[in-house]
Amino acid sequence: MTDGRPGRAFTKGHGTENDFVLVPDLDGSDDLTAQQVRALANRRAGIGGDGVIRVVPTSAATEESVREQAGEARWFMDYRNADGGLAEMCGNGTRVFATYLRREGLETADEFAIATRAGVKVVRFEGELIAVDLGPWRLADREAAQQKGSDAMVKVAGLDPLPGLSIDLGNPHTVVALPDEVDLERVRLREAPEVMPRPAHGTNVELVRPLAAGHIAMRVHERGVGETRSCGTGAAAAALATRWWAGETAHNTTWWVDVPGGGLRVRALEGQRVELAGKAVLVADGTTTLA
Structure with missing residues (x-):
């Protein structure tokens, strides 16, 4: 001091x-x-x-x-x-x-x-x-998620707007599954992605690439921070969104999530809860x- x-x-x-x-x-x-x-x-x-x-x-x-x-x-x-x-x-x-x-x-x-x-x-x-x-986790707009599989549009620098799924884990996340032709490692995340409709309190944005059954890769732009090497609740949101899009319920409850800083384990628990380990x-x- x-x-x-x-x-x-x-x-x-x-x-x-x-x-x-x-x-x-x-x-x-x-x-x-x-x-x-x-x-x-x-x-x-x-x-x-x-x-x-x-x-x-x-x-x-x-x-x-x-x-x-x-x-x-x-x-x-x-x-x-x-x-x-x-x-x-x-x-x-x-x-x-x-x-x-x-x-x-x-x-x-x-x-x-x-x-x-x-x-x-x-x-x-x-x-x-x-x-x-x-x-517990929840879909921010369950009705839209059930009807369209998404509830937001996300504009990432250099890409056309992509659909996103908003998930609340106590803090807000919007998960985007990248098209096959987009290389996750080359996406520009220095600029904050634009999410529409704009969340009142901001949101973390996760970009996801499926690798295999129960295995995904992720990059994240965190609100108030920028791109980070990892985000724990973001990894959980990314796994839950991927599971939701796949239509899975009881099976494949464990996911491995690769982030630039390492790897995390995500497990879906009973009572619509989720566990993170690393x-x-x-x-x-x-x-x-x-x-």
């Missing part, structure tokens, strides 16, 4: 190269401003990350809807996108958050709950993999004067 106070501690981590700056606030007394988040996430002048996660007791959260989760989850994943905006949830961030809690001794069990703005999420450690029950790594600890 520039006013003479000691710097703020941080940890850097990633899940399939979707990276985050974790900031412990273990007594809930030192919130972050949007400007501080942008400074921490800045890849040239800051630490760098796709998002910033404040580690705070659930009972100390400012939002009443989060504090109500304190009976089930002791710790709140206060997640912010790189642009400083609040976000409901982050699948890869959840695994990194859980890894941090275990390393610091804040949680010691192989399975425990954490609080998010999208409700309580249960994480489970399976050796190197960490599985997260992302909870690795998480903590790569650095330090102190910063940025926030």
Whole structure:
């Protein structure tokens, strides 16, 4: 800090190269401003990350809807996108958050709950993999999805508009299946895809290429961030959309999703819930004067 106070501690981590700056606030007394988040996430002048996660007791959260989760989850994943905006949830961030809690001794069990703005999420450690029950998912417009297979049109740079399917996993996603003639790796995702009708709170956009039964490749443009190397809830949305388009119900409930940063496992669970599993790594600890 520039006013003479000691710097703020941080940890850097990633899940399939979707990276985050974790900031412990273990007594809930030192919130972050949007400007501080942008400074921490800045890849040239800051630490760098796709998002910033404040580690705070659930009972100390400012939002009443989060504090109500304190009976089930002791710790709140206060997640912010790189642009400083609040976000409901982050699948890869959840695994990194859980890894941090275990390393610091804040949680010691192989399975425990954490609080998010999208409700309580249960994480489970399976050796190197960490599985997260992302909870219920829903089609944003089920009627349109049943009638046309899509509910939106998505304009990606260099391509004609393509149909997209909107899926809500606590945060919004629009999934696009690329035509066979389009090379997923060559698509220009630096610019934010235009989604029509425009979602009120923005949306993540996933571009999908089927590889084999139960196996897809994906790239993603995240709202408030840009293209990222991975998106956990996006991988789940991509698998669920592909499954929906295939007309599958009880069979083929497990999907492997290749992202630029690695691979993720997605499982459809009973009760229209979905589970995400993958690795998480903590790569650095330090102190910063940025926030």
